Amino acid sequence: MTNELTENKAEGKNFPVRSNNKNARKPAKNGAQGKRTTDRQQTKPDKRAPGFDRSAKSKSDKRLAVGRAPETAYPLAYAPDETRGARQKKPDKNEKVKIIFLGGVGEIGKNLTAFEYADEIVVIDAGLTFPTDEMPGIDTVIPDITYLKENREKVKAVFLTHGHEDHIGAVPYLLRQIDAPVYGSKLTLGLLSNKLTERRVEGDLREIRDGQTVRTKYFSAEFIHVCHSVAGSMAIALRTPVGTIFHTGDFKIDYTPIGGESMNLNRFAEIGNEGVLLLLAESTNVERPGYTMSEVVVTSTLRKLFVENADRRIIIATFASNVDRVQQILELASEFKRKVALGGRSMLKVIETAIKAGILHCDPRLFIDVEKAEKLKDEEVVILATGTQGEPMSALTRMSSNDFNKIRVGANDTIIISASPIPGNEKDITKVINNLYRMGAVVIYSSLADVHVSGHACQEELKLIHSLLKPKFFMPVHGEYRHQKQHARLAANLGMPEDNIIIPEIGNVVLLSDKKMAVKGNVTSGIVLIDGLGIGDVGDVLLRDRIALSEEGILIVLVGVDTTQGVVSSGPEVISRGCIYTGDDSNNYIIEEIKTLSLEALEKLDLKELNISDAKQLIQRAVKGFLKRNLQRYPMIIPIILET
Template structure:
């Protein structure tokens, strides 16, 4: 242990809190004749972007790495977030010794509030990451057992001895972890890139990584996001040069959108603005929260005198301020999107504005970002983004950086993590190209179990539960594929409601049928069609009742089938048909 390392002991977690996501009890018995068995179980982050969560299990001890969210895809209509399936942890809650967090991005911390609603376990993270987690917990009216750790700290959770190691990423205070288990060392890189000139002046400690590699690494889990990209990821200093060129001599209003979590980027934007005689205005709730938290914790070092309120900029010359805003990913409700759509309360885009997107679209956001760029251009703004200037650099390692990590650590086994299948495959092939045996490289899926015993690793046939857990408003896990399919069908075909009232004694039709449409046709322009469909519906009801069909459910079924055929014949559309019958 070097002189920077400090062994820290924390109290074991309290007992488990209230449980949710109940399923049948799951446990996996050792098939290794009593030999020590380590299980590595990814609950998220594989074959997808986001939702990062990995479980290490040995005997009666479980350690969790990260607890993040994913954002819904285009098919998940109305869904706010996707979180990992905690079912396996719910079944083994008494074993959980704690969660260690690599960094403060939402795909690594965003699910913490949902986790803590069901589990009472300690969380270990750096000071800035803890600050971000506390802010998230406050939004859910929760408190957590949060412990601040620093690079060089060594601490025990159950049978696991964890060493926190500084790494470089697109957010400050990022960590990788060397985890000593009874079976050997597991190394998790977290999200990282190798930046020799990082914004905080603290590069990765390659010497420490080499020492860990010399000791022997049983399993490496490493970031795969940029595994298919040749060369090296550019340094953050590249963006600083571009920002200087944008500000220098520019007399127009400058609006810059970037990730709110990228503290170093925001610091550089602010410093560049001050150097060019501009005040700083902030727009967007997450950006405001980040600036507050990072300033309180000392990660942003800007004199408060340089800030102005957004409404004050109306009385200032365009060359006297910069607006730093959210919305670099085209989020519909973000500040930049509201500016582009003339919906922002304080900022309206006008001709000559310089709008800088200091980011690149994450997978799946390309169309929304493109729409924002087009909307801004139509309003006369000069939009600068990464395709035409170096306004952003990735926070993830490219091939040559990954090769260096593999060379330093020299793991016996390798499990690529953090990425879609194409990213994981590229990383696996890279490891094999460096001499790693193919049978020592494990392609895993969320819910798979990698078992290591007597120095040998294998993927089990068993899986832990790994369903999609969707967050819709206050509902967690109560929306599944059936509801999503219904929403998709409604969004594509529209809805026809058939309302009718019947005499509860005689069964006679008293009122209606009336047809109400939503998302099907313009009623004013399709009056003849609606009238014809209403007449057809009445005829169907009268005929069915004359045939002796009295049961309301049977009557609805006949009506749905006949009206669906009628509508399809006339329009080649298949709207949802919803009969509503009232007995009076």
């Protein structure tokens, strides 16, 4: 792929980067820190690690082969000043920045925002969401990227704030249509690389770190570390020809994070003093007063539970991507002399990825195969499992229905669900909890103990970010409309003029200049449904059919017609699934009446000059009316006419 990013010819790099981290290590010469990294000394993936592609091209080839561990796109031991050797094109004073919302507003999930200036587009995040009850058979839902496909030559970069599904889940589908480099932290790219491998998609993945900047012809994106429920989360200060747009990503302010690295609030203040034209800030927890609790609260609670359940087996379900939470559990298991068994494919993959990335630290001897967990004494093992949302195929859900052969839940099990239900999943996880109680286990969840804290900022944290950044304009994102509305009110209460606030909706195109912000039209937008390997081939008609089938069933009337003689030669035969149980003699009169009505419908036609479409309509109308009048049922009715 031709590199569209401005080259730093003086430094010989494919794009300039800058570090604003004043504590960043200076390049070391020979010594404890090793030799200074040069342009040609790229960070190498461990050749012994699973998935490393020894057949990949040279180190200078940044495109990832399927399954290949991500390489950094530049030396990370130091970062040159972005101004050296790089020239950005002088902007047109009359040109405005377009901000195009393709997802992540008016909803929680499938975040995707595009920023366009002249002949360039950069994208922040490309996530998915999960299907609702009205989408039977659908696996995932992604944003409609028609606008990006129509302008694919303009798309120069994709910037990822963090590695959650609602921010990276649509990237594999995006990369099938758009040829652009993807930038993110080491863990974010590691999680994304797993997804690309599963879907056999190649991607040009480039690692960034806190304080580094990526520049295109018109845009520059500075990545700033934030605390969230997945390591490697970033906010992005996107500098444009009209001013700085600050995108918070998902965040919370945690002064005692497990990873040991707090948010760089000083940098937020510096950027605020430099001037922020527009703030895009997440709105998930805007309805909650105060501050989000620190992750250390969970550590304290888990430690107490380990002590109280010293003679019992402990099973903990948590989000696989919450690496800090997993780190706590591994450390407690080691401290209390327990082995750790992993239940769930995603848990295994994420932990493997986090260890390779150097983010998760533990003795590999701590782990045992889940098959061996049953052979250990209860007090000698912790089982770390997926299934906090009651997902049908997750480890905890299968345990709750005795469908997980490797682990049998019993009366000496304490099960800790270290997560809160995502809106819409409450019924599923409640069913799992009830089943676990029926099996005799003790179940502890967030409404009983502090076994989970949110990864999203509450009101006081949002106020602090607004105060530090002092934006001229504001758009609340990452939330349902009610969240956005509350966040807009919060900004107004802090002194933001209401005329300077827009609540964006999916499809909106917002034009931004240094003096004005306004919605100016819409682009093609919406959702694309993923069903197996099919992308977008399931639409409203198919969904309506699936819903009808699931709710009312199907009834087939099969008739043979001899068009030469003009008579019914066979049938009618009635086949019912999910509508009428034909094996019950008490329903025989219904079946016979359907047959009679079908024959009467055909008698209205000249069968020698049979119009099959007319025949089907007459049968369908007659049977539909009968079922409505007598049973108040509305199955899908399919007449089949066979000419003999």
